[in-house]
Amino acid sequence: MNSVRGCIVSPDLSVLNLVIIKKGKKVSKAPKIQGLVTPLTLQRKRARIVDKKKRIAKAKPEAAEYQKLLASRLKEQREKRSESLAKKRSRASAASKTPIGA
Numbered sequence: 001m002n003s004v005r006g007c008i009v010s011p012d013l014s015v016l017n018l019v020i021i022k023k024g025k026k027v028s029k030a031p032k033i034q035g036l037v038t039p040l041t042l043q044r045k046r047a048r049i050v051d052k053k054k055r056i057a058k059a060k061p062e063a064a065e066y067q068k069l070l071a072s073r074l075k076e077q078r079e080k081r082s083e084s085l086a087k088k089r090s091r092a093s094a095a096s097k098t099p100i101g102a
Helices: 039-097
Strands: 002-004 007-009
Touching: none
Parallel strands: none
Antiparallel strands: 002 007
């Protein structure tokens, strides 16, 4: 007689078909606390959605106003730059008209 991990088998078997069976109590998981849908949670959800819509509605005119401000500043910068370039050109043309060594 041969023994295979505690199982007694006869020597005339060439192939063994063994099944391991666990003994003891089955493991069960305790149920977790579920996120219950209560009137209070629904009220808070509605409040969150209302706040989100208010923020979006407020942001649109503010964004438009900011774009106007940026456009006016950009226009001022362009005008300032064109004025400074015009001054440089007038100085350069005035300097080229005066004879050197006079």
